[in-house]
Amino acid sequence: MLPLQGLFQRQHHFQHLLAMAHWDQATMMPDHSAEARADAIAELETLCHQQLTAPQVEEWLNQAAQDSTLDAKQKASLREMQRQWRQAAVLPEQLVKAQSLAGARCEHAWREQRKANDWQGFAANLKEVVALSREEAQIRAAATGSTPYDALMELYEPGMNCARIDSLFGELKTWLPGMIHDVVEKQRSLSIVQPQPPFAPAAQEQLGRAVMALLGFDFHAGRLDISAHPFCGGVPEDVRITTRYSEQDFTQSLMGIVHETGHARYEQNLPGDWLKLPVGAARSMGVHESQSLFFEMQLGRHPAFLARIHPLISEHLGQRPGMDLANLQRLYNQVEPGFIRVDADEVTYPCHVILRYEIERDLMNGALEVEHIPERWDAAMQQYLGLSTAGNYRNGCMQDIHWTDGSFGYFPSYTLGAMIAAQLAASVRTQLGDIGELITQDRLAEVFTWLRQHIWQQGSLLETSELLRQATGEDLSARFFRAHLQARYLD
């Protein structure tokens, strides 16, 4: 294992510099430096790929696989090294370059095409991206003996596959549209007003930091900054989260900070002793999103949490119309079907994900062509959310960046995360008590200790199913998510 450990530690060090260069690009970099930065990043990424896929690495992996003295942790470590290596080594360099070019072209053009609602122009580029992603999917599928879409999903959700997703999402589809209808009906009579702007960004930032501190963010090993698109970046030893402030509305940025703090605490509490090896990294995109959604949905939007931070909100932003606790609680739990995924509440959000999943699955498995995406999109929006996007490509199938650079297989992670978060919250409730009471009694530290022990400190030691079984007693089930929505929005 020693040469492998050396290799992956070097990768960890290089990834540190790449992560910081990406963070700087999004938060600090002046605009004319973009080309020099892109060249520098591409150079080190190429080197990382070359080192990871060098001929001797396969030999090292094969030798390690025959080592009968490995203990369980070392076996898990080897499994994650094998996974990283396989995912990197299987693709021909020429295909990776073609994808990179086509993706950059499609994404670049999309920024204008979306504004112009230009589906024909976008479709022409997207066809090329889809063709190359299909090629990638087939090569990956052949290497692992799976279906093409499963092989792509493996990049984000190791161990997950269409059969499981179809079953989980299929169950959601049986009750979610009806529940959305019921919640909308129930909320129809509520009076909800927007707090009165303006809100100074500096005051919002101070409020955000206070809430991050309450949620245990370690400012000695991370930062909060501003970027056009909020994200959690950096490295586990130095986690950089971002937000953007609107003077018109503080509520989105504040809850965005809560969300990214969930991602950040996972990263900040990964197992230090394996941190430089793949087994020490976060388990999957879905598990990552489960932590941000635990923070945002299970904690952040909980009426008791809003009550807990209401004095902080008043202290930093002052008293104004719409800032009373009852209104904020209603505002932060408002359910309303809409066109845009990123603006959706947690009840309607899975509909946006399911329709994208069904389309990209069929695209990758060859059952759907690019030109038929808009009609599939419109039909699904009508079926799941009762809205039509006919002709409205901009707010329909052209709204997301994911497909422009070929990130097919990612969308399910959002809803897997929501379901995992609800399942973890159910265990917390059983073992520690009602979450509202834990918040009210200032016992959040116990919740974090539970998450640290069951999720954060596990890194990638266990596969996702086993991680969930050990944390909650069973594999992923949609029923906890249903119970959570029922309790929060209908009971």
Place this chain on the structure above:
Amino acid sequence: MLPLQGLFQRQHHFQHLLAMAHWDQATMMPDHSAEARADAIAELETLCHQQLTAPQVEEWLNQAAQDSTLDAKQKASLREMQRQWRQAAVLPEQLVKAQSLAGARCEHAWREQRKANDWQGFAANLKEVVALSREEAQIRAAATGSTPYDALMELYEPGMNCARIDSLFGELKTWLPGMIHDVVEKQRSLSIVQPQPPFAPAAQEQLGRAVMALLGFDFHAGRLDISAHPFCGGVPEDVRITTRYSEQDFTQSLMGIVHETGHARYEQNLPGDWLKLPVGAARSMGVHESQSLFFEMQLGRHPAFLARIHPLISEHLGQRPGMDLANLQRLYNQVEPGFIRVDADEVTYPCHVILRYEIERDLMNGALEVEHIPERWDAAMQQYLGLSTAGNYRNGCMQDIHWTDGSFGYFPSYTLGAMIAAQLAASVRTQLGDIGELITQDRLAEVFTWLRQHIWQQGSLLETSELLRQATGEDLSARFFRAHLQARYLD
């Protein structure tokens, strides 16, 4: 040349990431991330060194040296590649590691030892650093056929040597102590007061940006931030300068920004077409300092420049006692012998440099041992500045960071820079007109065009002597510096 160009372009890309990681370390990084950052930087630095000193590089260099088709620019490019390679390849890896360890230990301990005035403790560590630097100097000297100290100075000032420095500094020593005496006498009757604090950092920053804009800093390709020790970092495509603000005194930070802007404009205007090769880099530390000192001393402290920015100062910091133009002009040109080099004015500064040069030269050439540094220091301070540092190690030979990590050979660059700046300014005066008039007539752009053409765009195409000859008609001479000081402080 092609494989060499590929190699050095890769180095340029890696240096980009290293520069940004260093900048982030000094400006943004939270404190607990220091170890992970140091590991990541060390990894990529090691890789850069390995790639630069790989066996085939010497072959490529030898082949290129026999290529009779190279034009003048290609020959200069090859010369700078050879220099970088030789400087990197000549040292045994074991020595570099030992130096890195000893330097880190000495510097770390120095931070406390300086506060405690603990010369004995510091000397013990410094002896080890000196012993290793002597070893380095001897190896480098053997490789280039020079003396040990010359071989170290070559790292910062290619083409310079002790004979030239002894002659240049020797001339300074004949008239500078007398001139200091005369200036101090002349200024004795002046009333100079400190502007009345406090000065809000945010207002100082806005003022600093306004002055940077006036001096042509390109904010699309660079930034201004805060760090404990001001520097100019980043890469030519993205220059990051820093300062620190004191609420008690805005004047140091403001002039520090002017200084770093000089460094920055050099970097921002290096020749774009060779930028990824050594020949496209800045010529030397002394030439770099000549640009910052041109901005600070020839322009920034010029009474006409202070008059030009006085409305900006008033606009951002308001009217207060001590803020009138006449007082600021006296304050910014005050001459006073003192213990501390970094606080020194431009008249006394060379004394601080000369005494350090004489000590480090003798240390490296074996004519002086560590235990005798304090007495040499005290004798030189008395001789050059009329001050005694006996027993006051903290403000004597322990004040600088340079020797703690073995950066012997750097100090002369400061005064070489001051002399080059004065020589360039004399040519500007001859070719464009009196600098005060150029400032008053808003013709600074002509000065920058002259510097761009004669210095910035030259990169490392010419050796320093030839660069100066083409820019000013002759090699470096101390007489322009003397004339500048005479005109500013005595006429």
